[in-house]
Amino acid sequence: MESTSHQSHSIPDLSALPAPVRALYESSFGDAVGHLFLVSAPFAAVALICVLFIKEVPLRTTNYVAAEDREDTDTATVQA
DSSP: OOOSSSOOOOOGGGGOOOOOHHHHHHHHHHHHHHHHHHHHHHHHHHHHHHHHSSOOOOOSSOOOOOHHHHHHHHHHHHHO
């Protein structure tokens, strides 16, 4: 059974459209994609610059915490 209603989540069949409408659709879609890239490029550049200024913090190589460090942490917690 073939449904004649149009569903918004279905992909249109461009080959079924008349040539002028298909050309308009393809042109509009191409222009929109180009504009999206032009708009997103400055945001990507700003994000890259922000990432370059993030201070690098090395990861710990062990789970060991020295006893004196542990005491300092406990004292700071009690005083707070």
